Amino acid sequence: MKRRKFLRSTGQLGIGLAVVGCAPEISEQTDQTATSKPSGSIAICTWGFKDGNRIAGEALDAGESALDAAIKGVSHEEENIANNSVGKGGRPDREGNVTLDACVMDSNGNAGSVVYVQNITNVAALARKVMEETPHVILAGDGAEQFAYEQEFQKEELLTPESKEDYEEWLKESEYKPIINIENHDTIGMLTMDKNGDIAGACTTSGLAYKMKGRVGDSPIIGSGLYIDNEVGGAAGTGLGEEILKQVGSFLIVELMRNGMSPQKACEEAVMRTVRKAESVKDFQVCYIAMNKAGETGSYSIHQHFSRMEYRGGVNQRIESDYHIKAEES
Ligand code: ASP
Numbered sequence: 001m002k003r004r005k006f007l008r009s010t011g012q013l014g015i016g017l018a019v020v021g022c023a024p025e026i027s028e029q030t031d032q033t034a035t036s037k038p039s040g041s042i043a044i045c046t047w048g049f050k051d052g053n054r055i056a057g058e059a060l061d062a063g064e065s066a067l068d069a070a071i072k073g074v075s076h077e078e079e080n081i082a083n084n085s086v087g088k089g090g091r092p093d094r095e096g097n098v099t100l101d102a103c104v105m106d107s108n109g110n111a112g113s114v115v116y117v118q119n120i121t122n123v124a125a126l127a128r129k130v131m132e133e134t135p136h137v138i139l140a141g142d143g144a145e146q147f148a149y150e151q152e153f154q155k156e157e158l159l160t161p162e163s164k165e166d167y168e169e170w171l172k173e174s175e176y177k178p179i180i181n182i183e184n185h186d187t188i189g190m191l192t193m194d195k196n197g198d199i200a201g202a203c204t205t206s207g208l209a210y211k212m213k214g215r216v217g218d219s220p221i222i223g224s225g226l227y228i229d230n231e232v233g234g235a236a237g238t239g240l241g242e243e244i245l246k247q248v249g250s251f252l253i254v255e256l257m258r259n260g261m262s263p264q265k266a267c268e269e270a271v272m273r274t275v276r277k278a279e280s281v282k283d284f285q286v287c288y289i290a291m292n293k294a295g296e297t298g299s300y301s302i303h304q305h306f307s308r309m310e311y312r313g314g315v316n317q318r319i320e321s322d323y324h325i326k327a328e329e330s
Pocket of ligand 1: 186
């Protein structure tokens with residue numbers, strides 16, 4: 001069945017939303033923040049997804065749009081079965097089903113998202129199809145999967161022998177407790193700026209390992225796992241999705257940048273919202289990356305060991321992130 005293409009008006013709103021209760025400070029760039037003119041061809045992503053980030057950066061250098069590059073970069077990681085927290089090879093829920101979440105935003109403020117998708121590897125590309133081919137923003141579960149087949153995505157087994165083996169090991173104790181290291185937090189959130197200086201982004205994950213059936217985290221939720229405003233910049237989150245959702249973290253960061261904060265300071269403030277509100281942050285991780293319209297970048301987390309990949313000027317490097325709980329340093 002052929003779907004009618006749904007065209008949107010993408011007029012610039014030009015409205016600066018103030019975040020209630022936030023008192024942003026105008027800050028200098030910290031040494032965590034790379035500075036540059038708005039040169040374009042910048043890709044940053046959460047964690048150490050170096051190949052995906054390089055692929056996105058090279059696509060930008062070749063003149064591809066920010067959205068094309070972001071999808072290309074994260075698709076590589078979705079297809080890479082060596083990582084077990086994104087796409088094929090992702091860890092399953094506690095019943096053994098791999099369910100994927102993803103979202104994308106383009107430079108015109110359009111957004112697409114899919115949640116609880118089974119049997120489809122490239123869910124970021126599928127989220128893009130939701131954005132471009134339907135009148136909706138989010139499709140879930142069976143509906144998203146059915147739409148994927150209509151868009152000629154292939155059905156695939158997402159549970160690899162390695163993830164299955166880990167799952168069977170986990171079943172012996174069946175204890176679920178969010179932990180702070182990257183073992184079960186490893187979403188790829190990517191922000192890209194193309195040669196025109198336009199910004200887009202994508203976020204894709206299998207979510208928390210051994211999550212409850214039906215659980216959806218922050219990653220596919222526009223404003224939480226990802227937010228882009230091409231007038232200001234973009235942000236993406238990773239870590240315990242429940243905590244990111246409660247702060248609408250990525251939207252918060254973009255609004256803080258709109259009000260004058262550097263990407264680094266905005267990431268710090270978003271993390272500190274969680275730190276101030278949670279009873280204890282000992283047992284979970286929250287991390288953000290951000291980029292503004294000037295091509296400045298930043299990242300911050302509660303705990304040590306978060307990093308971002310950053311591609312600019314043809315160089316793809318891993319930047320260790322600053323973090324809140326310094327006592328963890330050994
Ligand atoms: N934020 C993701 C979630 O809660 C997990 C992650 O970042 O690895 O689903």
